Amino acid sequence: MEVSRRDFMHIAAIFGLGVASNAFGGGIKQASDIKLEDIYDFKDTGNITLLHMCDMHAHIKPLYWREPSTLISAPNLVGTPGFLCGESFAKFYGLEPSSLDAYFDTYIDFVSLAHKFGKMGGIAHMKSVIDYVKKARGKDKVLLLDSGDTWQGTGVALKSKGEAIVKAQNYLGVDVMVGHWEFTYGKEQVKNLIDKLDGKFISQNIVGDDPFSDEYEELIFEPYTIEERGGAKIGIIGQSFPFTSTANPKEFTQGWSFGLRLDTLQEYVDELRKEKKVDCVVVLSHDGFSVDQEVARRVHGIDFILSGHTHDPAPKPIQINNTVIVIAGSHGKYIGRLDIDAKDGKVRDYEYKLIPIASKLIPADREGERLVEKLYAPYRKELNEVLGKTKGLLYKRDTFFSTFDQLINDAIMDEMGCDISFTPGYRWGTTILPGGNILMDNVYEMCGITYPNVYTFELKGSKIAQLLEDIADNVFNANPLYQQGGDMSRLGGVTYSIAISNPAGKRISNLKVGGKPLDPNKTYVVSSWGGNLQKAGSNLRKNKIRPVYEIVRDYIKKKGVVDVSNEGNVTLLDYSCGCPKKGKKSC
Amino acid sequence: MERREFFKTVGAVAAVSAVLPTVSFAKSGNPNKMDYKTAISAVTNGKQPKMSDKVKLKVPEIAENGAVVPVTVIVDSPMTPQNYVKSIHIFSTKNSNARCLDTNLSPANGKAMVATRIKLNGTQEVIAVVELSNGEFLMNKKSIKVTIGGCG
Numbered sequence: 022m023e024v025s026r027r028d029f030m031h032i033a034a035i036f037g038l039g040v041a042s043n044a045f046g047g048g049i050k051q052a053s054d055i056k057l058e059d060i061y062d063f064k065d066t067g068n069i070t071l072l073h074m075c076d077m078h079a080h081i082k083p084l085y086w087r088e089p090s091t092l093i094s095a096p097n098l099v100g101t102p103g104f105l106c107g108e109s110f111a112k113f114y115g116l117e118p119s120s121l122d123a124y125f126d127t128y129i130d131f132v133s134l135a136h137k138f139g140k141m142g143g144i145a146h147m148k149s150v151i152d153y154v155k156k157a158r159g160k161d162k163v164l165l166l167d168s169g170d171t172w173q174g175t176g177v178a179l180k181s182k183g184e185a186i187v188k189a190q191n192y193l194g195v196d197v198m199v200g201h202w203e204f205t206y207g208k209e210q211v212k213n214l215i216d217k218l219d220g221k222f223i224s225q226n227i228v229g230d231d232p233f234s235d236e237y238e239e240l241i242f243e244p245y246t247i248e249e250r251g252g253a254k255i256g257i258i259g260q261s262f263p264f265t266s267t268a269n270p271k272e273f274t275q276g277w278s279f280g281l282r283l284d285t286l287q288e289y290v291d292e293l294r295k296e297k298k299v300d301c302v303v304v305l306s307h308d309g310f311s312v313d314q315e316v317a318r319r320v321h322g323i324d325f326i327l328s329g330h331t332h333d334p335a336p337k338p339i340q341i342n343n344t345v346i347v348i349a350g351s352h353g354k355y356i357g358r359l360d361i362d363a364k365d366g367k368v369r370d371y372e373y374k375l376i377p378i379a380s381k382l383i384p385a386d387r388e389g390e391r392l393v394e395k396l397y398a399p400y401r402k403e404l405n406e407v408l409g410k411t412k413g414l415l416y417k418r419d420t421f422f423s424t425f426d427q428l429i430n431d432a433i434m435d436e437m438g439c440d441i442s443f444t445p446g447y448r449w450g451t452t453i454l455p456g457g458n459i460l461m462d463n464v465y466e467m468c469g470i471t472y473p474n475v476y477t478f479e480l481k482g483s484k485i486a487q488l489l490e491d492i493a494d495n496v497f498n499a500n501p502l503y504q505q506g507g508d509m510s511r512l513g514g515v516t517y518s519i520a521i522s523n524p525a526g527k528r529i530s531n532l533k534v535g536g537k538p539l540d541p542n543k544t545y546v547v548s549s550w551g552g553n554l555q556k557a558g559s560n561l562r563k564n565k566i567r568p569v570y571e572i573v574r575d576y577i578k579k580k581g582v583v584d585v586s587n588e589g590n591v592t593l594l595d596y597s598c599g600c601p602k603k604g605k606k607s608c
Numbered sequence: 609m610e611r612r613e614f615f616k617t618v619g620a621v622a623a624v625s626a627v628l629p630t631v632s633f634a635k636s637g638n639p640n641k642m643d644y645k646t647a648i649s650a651v652t653n654g655k656q657p658k659m660s661d662k663v664k665l666k667v668p669e670i671a672e673n674g675a676v677v678p679v680t681v682i683v684d685s686p687m688t689p690q691n692y693v694k695s696i697h698i699f700s701t702k703n704s705n706a707r708c709l710d711t712n713l714s715p716a717n718g719k720a721m722v723a724t725r726i727k728l729n730g731t732q733e734v735i736a737v738v739e740l741s742n743g744e745f746l747m748n749k750k751s752i753k754v755t756i757g758g759c760g
Contacts, residue, residue: 230678266672267755280668452646491755494731501751502669525731 067362068251075329079172091599100603105225140355145389168329176465201262223259417450432576
């Protein structure tokens with residue numbers, strides 16, 4: 022039998038068959054029934070293999086990570102790749118219920134499948150996959166590319182200022198990377214870490230903008246690199262997160278200007294093709310999946326975009342004009358394998374598969390396990406401390422609300438005594454199964470950033486309403502180029518209704534604080550972290566400033582067992598479910 | 609190096625504009641208090657500028673800092689004494705002072721290009737209006753989002 026292009030679907034079918042036979046034969050099919058070779062199965066194609074990872078967020082150990090149960094966007098985008106979740110995701114990609122890929126790619130039946138299939142990712146398991154592919158294909162054909170958001174996201178990363186993760190990248194063999202959260206260690210540390218990185222850090226879209234600096238109007242990093250593999254020249258252009266300076270504090274990158282810079286991107290594509298005569302043009306990107314679809318419409322001559330930032334697991338590549346776009350999920354859950362047949366300046370064929378890093382199925386590489394131990398060693402005592410237990414599932418993600426964010430808001434409101442608490446709509450974090458222990462490590466996984474302070478200050482009601490509209494327009498803008506790829510800020514103490522398809526500034530209604538309608542003229546006490554809201558407020562309570570992870574730690578310790586309701590605080594007016602299908606308001 | 613030349617050009621343009629302030633505003637009242645449509649009309653003497661791809665407006669999609677938004681206008685023009693760009697104007701649609709920049713050029717500039725930084729008080733459109741030596745007016749516009757930001 023000829024193995025089809027859709028190997029991943031093929032595995033899904035195998036798993037699906039397993040599930041079907043259970044229905045007749047009874048008994049639960051064990052993860053061990055699914056063979057490693059099903060995961061590795063691939064139709065070798067052409068002369069080059071690109072292995073792709075993105076948004077690992079420093080998770081060197083395996084974790085549980087539940088995909089969103091709400092992923093709402095503007096009506097023109099909903100139900101398209103980048104805005105698919107749950108049932109609409111399973112249907113779009115043809116996933117079998119209860120299969121390994123349904124577990125990896127959707128929230129459906131997450132807890133019971135988590136018990137069955139176990140944790141995801143981890144460098145020791147990723148390395149086994151990388152080694153397997155290198156051995157099967159020949160080292161000289163394989164490149165490992167990293168779309169960034171790798172250095173930040175765990176306690177080990179934060180405490181070592183990213184250095185532990187660079188060691189992990191060197192162990193994995195990362196050849197080229199771009200960045201986003203990397204920059205939150207500050208310019209100097211970014212440069213230090215790049216010195217320690219065996220691979221290359223490239224970006225065509227970061228330019229000096231301080232007129233008094235030598236870097237003024239100069240590129241900060243090499244815009245591209247040309248790598249030779251399998252007898253072909255591969256031109257790789259770097260695209261770091263275009264909105265780093267608005268999404269994260271400016272002071273970390275003072276003097277560097279970001280942006281999409283599509284005109285220079287086009288120039289580099291042309292240069293690689295016409296002058297450097299490469300066989301294949303790749304953009305290694307942290308733009309986000311939907312933005313990169315727009316990039317493919319506007320920039321011509323890119324063969325492949327290896328995308329990142331929005332954390333989408335996309336089992337099938339999408340093609341726009343002549344550009345193929347792939348994205349490999351988040352948190353080390355997947356490695357994307359892209360085989361390319363490129364010769365004489367042309368791509369003739371390709372094969373793609375999103376490989377799930379199922380830690381129960383893929384054996385751990387010993388050296389990787391030892392490295393994780395070593396990297397954890399200096400912080401083990403603090404990170405392994407059990408703070409308490411959770412009654413229900415603690416998860417992150419979703420467009421408006423998640424239980425772990427609610428726990429953080431509860432902790433902040435409890436300590437600060439504020440009317441409203443703002444927690445950022447980041448897409449990274451962790452998941453803890455019902456009844457599970459909450460470790461200090463988990464708290465850092467949710468809020469381990471280099472600007473962790475919770476600020477408490479005063480904001481007028483009218484300003485709060487305006488800010489919410491502004492944030493909503495960043496998340497729900499119909500034009501992907503004006504989105505910044507995050508979810509809505511999570512609000513404690515507030516309930517509201519939202520109509521996504523309304524024009525900017527008119528989406529939010531029925532805004533209530535502490536159960537009472539928001540008074541535009543009243544001054545409210547607001548606490549927030551991870552953003553710059555405090556700059557919009559007044560009467561900052563300087564004596565109350567404290568890192569969010571300490572506040573959350575103390576709150577969990579005080580509670581012992583946390584019981585967070587999964588009832589959200591936002592009423593969605595124009596969609597009837599969290600994962601609508603294309604062109605629909607329902608699922 | 610093209611970049612250096614560009615800065616020389618910009619420098620030259622700035623010098624020219626300092627010497628020759630635009631006169632049309634003087635007839636039409638205080639230009640700093642006009643809405644953008646009136647301000648454009650004052651520059652063009654009531655003529656409606658034509659949307660044109662010859663006017664290239666380079667702006668960020670999302671402003672990194674609303675107080676200093678880099679804007680570059682490049683006009684596709686031979687810049688010969690017979691056919692050149694006489695002036696380049698930049699307007700914003702929602703600033704209380706819609707008029708951001710007026711520059712006068714001559715064939716001696718060699719290239720019809722200006723780069724500046726403007727202040728934007730919120731998400732709005734930026735409009736470049738260009739006067740050609742034959743008296744024709746061209747324009748182009750781009751939307752710029754100014755936001756407090758916050759995501760990841």
